[in-house]
Amino acid sequence: MIHIHVLEGDWKMSKKNLDWANIGFSYMVADKRYVSNYKDGKWDDGTLTENSMITISEDAGVLHYAQECFEGLKAYETEDGRIVTFRPDLNAKRMVDSANRLEMPPFPEDRFIKAVEEVVAANKDWVPPYGSGATLYVRPVMFATGNVIGVKPADEYQFRIFVTPVGPYFKGGAKPIVVKISDFDRAAPHGTGNIKAGLNYAMSLHAIVTAHEEGFAENVYLDAESRTYIEETGGANIIFVTKDGGLVVPQSHTDSILPSITRRSIVYVAREILGMKVEERPVKLSEVPEFVEMGLCGTAAVISPVGKINDHGKEICFASGMDDMGPVMKKLYDTLTGIQMGTVPAPEGWIHEIK
Numbered sequence: 001m002i003h004i005h006v007l008e009g010d011w012k013m014s015k016k017n018l019d020w021a022n023i024g025f026s027y028m029v030a031d032k033r034y035v036s037n038y039k040d041g042k043w044d045d046g047t048l049t050e051n052s053m054i055t056i057s058e059d060a061g062v063l064h065y066a067q068e069c070f071e072g073l074k075a076y077e078t079e080d081g082r083i084v085t086f087r088p089d090l091n092a093k094r095m096v097d098s099a100n101r102l103e104m105p106p107f108p109e110d111r112f113i114k115a116v117e118e119v120v121a122a123n124k125d126w127v128p129p130y131g132s133g134a135t136l137y138v139r140p141v142m143f144a145t146g147n148v149i150g151v152k153p154a155d156e157y158q159f160r161i162f163v164t165p166v167g168p169y170f171k172g173g174a175k176p177i178v179v180k181i182s183d184f185d186r187a188a189p190h191g192t193g194n195i196k197a198g199l200n201y202a203m204s205l206h207a208i209v210t211a212h213e214e215g216f217a218e219n220v221y222l223d224a225e226s227r228t229y230i231e232e233t234g235g236a237n238i239i240f241v242t243k244d245g246g247l248v249v250p251q252s253h254t255d256s257i258l259p260s261i262t263r264r265s266i267v268y269v270a271r272e273i274l275g276m277k278v279e280e281r282p283v284k285l286s287e288v289p290e291f292v293e294m295g296l297c298g299t300a301a302v303i304s305p306v307g308k309i310n311d312h313g314k315e316i317c318f319a320s321g322m323d324d325m326g327p328v329m330k331k332l333y334d335t336l337t338g339i340q341m342g343t344v345p346a347p348e349g350w351i352h353e354i355k
């Protein structure tokens with residue numbers, strides 16, 4: 001168990017009495033959530049509420065035609081006791097893109113950021129203490145509440161943000177995982193793979209359950225068009241390291257990779273802070289054996305190291321091995337998490353303090 005040093009300051013003394021290092025990744029009902037409803041062509045003022053339940057019509061659009069999109073970000077306590085979020089402007093923007101693609105009314109970006117601020121501030125006691133490894137997961141979600149029977153976009157929606165504390169993603173250090181090349185597809189070419197919609201996850205559940213039954217931690221999806229190029233896993237983008245220490249980031253010619261904020265931040269950190277060579281380009285499965293490290297990146301784990309890929313029984317083993325994160329991933333991970341936790345200077349605009 002991690003020993004938590006109690007810092008001075010009023011609200012810190014009223015933190016929830018949780019075993020922060022061991023809370024895992026599951027939903028806990030925090031005190032407050034933010035809700036705004038869209039009706040008669042406009043979003044209402046929005047409010048904080050204690051009610052974690054939602055009552056909707058049996059005919060609500062979300063239940064039939066899956067008009068839903070979501071976001072995921074985290075709030076952290078920094079070493080000096082501030083509460084911050086990481087690049088929430090990019091989540092706001094991405095949710096607008098998701099909403100537009102699903103014919104939902106976008107929630108304005110400035111209001112999204114204000115709502116994140118409000119809901120995190122209202123749940124300050126749920127922000128895990130610095131050093132515990134735990135964080136406050138922030139989940140914005142938007143869905144059709146209006147009635148639809150014929151296939152068309154609904155005319156009423158709800159935007160909601162709730163929070164839940166989540167434990168350290170890696171207990172006892174980041175152990176490399178084994179992943180498989182999936183025979184299922186995640187996203188159709190020019191479909192919805194580049195937006196953060198629940199519908200992309202519904203059809204990935206069978207694939208992930210199957211992969212777990214076979215003993216793999218994750219699925220690597222190839223491009224659905226040619227099944228030649230690496231795309232991503234069910235919920236994380238992929239990055240590779242070359243023999244000479246460069247970063248290679250798969251790109252999709254069919255627009256079917258989700259634009260991960262973690263991945264975009266890693267690219268910036270690699271290029272601008274660590275002075276690494278970075279290539280963003282389509283990556284063939286056939287060239288993967290030439291790489292020495294592989295990682296999965298997303299908000300939940302930041303970087304999760306991959307030790308091996310199983311391609312239909314044939315193993316691709318990375319030089320970084322099965323014991324530890326490789327040295328380049330480690331450097332990227334330490335730099336990015338340092339920026340997030342306030343121990344490494346952040347690029348302009350990346351850290352958004354909650355007052």
Ligand SMILES: *Cc1c(COP(=O)(O)O)cnc(C)c1O
Binds near residue numbers: 232235299
């Ligand atoms: C959310 C998500 C990611 C990771 O994005 P981040 O912004 O880094 O959290 C990657 N792939 C998919 C499919 C996702 O839904």
